[in-house]
Amino acid sequence: MATHNSLVLLVDDVPQNIQVLGNILKNQGYSFALTTNGKETFELLEKKTPDIILLDIMLPDEDGFSICSKIKSNPNLKHIPVIFLSAKHDIKDKIRGFELGAVDYITKPFEDVEVIGRVTNHLQAKLDRDKIERYNHKLEDMVEQRTKELIIKERESILAQFMQGVIHNVRGPITSVANGMDVIDMMKDGIEQHISQSDIQSSVNDELQEIWELNKLNKEKLEALLKDLKSMLKKSRTDHNEEIEITDLNRIIEQEIDFLNVDLEFKNLVTKEINLSTKPLPIKVITAEISQLFQNLVKNSMDALYQKPNKQIDIETGIDQGFAYFKISDNGPGIPTELLPRIFDPFFTTKPKESNEDTKAPTGTGIGLRFCKSTAESYRGTISVEKSQIGGACFVVKLPIV
Numbered sequence: 001m002a003t004h005n006s007l008v009l010l011v012d013d014v015p016q017n018i019q020v021l022g023n024i025l026k027n028q029g030y031s032f033a034l035t036t037n038g039k040e041t042f043e044l045l046e047k048k049t050p051d052i053i054l055l056d057i058m059l060p061d062e063d064g065f066s067i068c069s070k071i072k073s074n075p076n077l078k079h080i081p082v083i084f085l086s087a088k089h090d091i092k093d094k095i096r097g098f099e100l101g102a103v104d105y106i107t108k109p110f111e112d113v114e115v116i117g118r119v120t121n122h123l124q125a126k127l128d129r130d131k132i133e134r135y136n137h138k139l140e141d142m143v144e145q146r147t148k149e150l151i152i153k154e155r156e157s158i159l160a161q162f163m164q165g166v167i168h169n170v171r172g173p174i175t176s177v178a179n180g181m182d183v184i185d186m187m188k189d190g191i192e193q194h195i196s197q198s199d200i201q202s203s204v205n206d207e208l209q210e211i212w213e214l215n216k217l218n219k220e221k222l223e224a225l226l227k228d229l230k231s232m233l234k235k236s237r238t239d240h241n242e243e244i245e246i247t248d249l250n251r252i253i254e255q256e257i258d259f260l261n262v263d264l265e266f267k268n269l270v271t272k273e274i275n276l277s278t279k280p281l282p283i284k285v286i287t288a289e290i291s292q293l294f295q296n297l298v299k300n301s302m303d304a305l306y307q308k309p310n311k312q313i314d315i316e317t318g319i320d321q322g323f324a325y326f327k328i329s330d331n332g333p334g335i336p337t338e339l340l341p342r343i344f345d346p347f348f349t350t351k352p353k354e355s356n357e358d359t360k361a362p363t364g365t366g367i368g369l370r371f372c373k374s375t376a377e378s379y380r381g382t383i384s385v386e387k388s389q390i391g392g393a394c395f396v397v398k399l400p401i402v
């Protein structure tokens with residue numbers, strides 16, 4: 001029996017009681033310790049933790065009630081069950097013992113069956129409680145460990161998503177700056193030729209003007225990129241309210257179109273119809289975020305048109321029931337109905353991950369539209385997609401007017 005490995009503490013000073021109880025416990029195979037007064041009892045409790053205490057009421061230095069209440073008010077000892085040894089007729093003592101936290105009493109003169117039954121029951125109950133407590137501790141440790149692991153994983157995933165977002169958002173502007181610089185490089189040869197023929201000074205001036213214009217745009221683009229990076233980093237930390245400003249949506253779109261024109265393919269090979277609202281469209285936003293949202297959508301349209309000979313992109317702004325909106329339509333292949341529910345999911349893409357030298361097919365990570373959606377929604381706005389009038393996809397972003 002599991003209870004037989006337990007330690008019973010007997011607190012009594014009457015030799016006859018000690019002998020009778022000691023024999024009963026010994027015969028049952030219990031190990032037991034003996035103390036005969038309060039002082040000894042607490043000295044022993046400093047060194048050993050018995051599994052049950054059999055406590056007499058009448059002791060020379062301190063009575064059993066006082067010892068019991070000290071045990072029950074000590075956090076390290078209070079879990080030990082105490083059984084009082086009481087005279088048969090003394091009801092008051094029994095009640096007092098229960099009030100002080102005793103679990104039971106054994107009446108004198110001691111009967112083997114009664115002593116064994118009560119001690120065994122309470123010991124078993126105590127061992128069961130200990131087992132449950134150990135199990136609970138183990139569970140708590142496991143939960144704590146698991147929670148720590150989950151927090152670490154969650155942080156890693158947020159960090160990974162954030163890094164991907166940063167990379168995604170800087171790639172577009174850096175590419176257009178690089179394209180602009182390529183153009184300057186190409187023009188350099190022309191300028192050198194012109195200069196060698198000194199009679200066409202005026203045409204040199206025209207080309208120089210174009211270079212300065214391009215450089216100005218490139219610089220603006222880089223500044224926008226830095227602002228964007230700054231806002232992304234700030235956002236990843238805490239509050240970014242101070243970045244929010246009231247801006248006219250038309251101004252953001254106009255500026256973005258200027259930037260887009262740095263890209264010669266967009267400038268020369270795409271037919272554009274631009275219809276900006278004549279009314280102001282005041283919105284309260286982080287400008288860099290809306291610029292990025294617009295760039296992502298135009299980039300998607302350009303990707304969709306990459307094989308199309310007659311490319312067209314239409315841009316429109318306006319007001320609709322308290323919302324400023326902009327629409328970007330293209331005449332690409334559009335989005336197949338079965339893919340519509342998935343296009344805003346993180347990492348959903350139909351584009352290859354790696355570029356292919358032969359096909360030059362655009363690559364994708366599937367973060368663009370996810371970013372657009374969470375940005376629009378962070379301003380209580382919406383993004384939706386419909387079939388465009390010119391054949392392909394039409395994305396509509398709505399942001400509340402202030």
Ligand SMILES: Nc1ncnc2c1ncn2[C@@H]1O[C@H](COP(=O)(O)OP(=O)(O)OP(=O)(O)O)[C@@H](O)[C@H]1O
Pocket residue numbers: 168296300301304330332333334335343348349350351363364365366367368369370392393
């Ligand atoms: N204008 C569009 N015409 C056709 N399909 C589109 C258009 N815009 C988005 N899609 C589809 O939605 C998918 C998800 O777009 P999203 O911008 O989220 O990712 P991506 O462009 O593939 O990659 P990236 O993270 O580089 O933007 C695209 O892969 C494409 O299949």
Ligand SMILES: [Mg+2]
Pocket residue numbers: 296299300364367368369
């Ligand atoms: Mg995209």
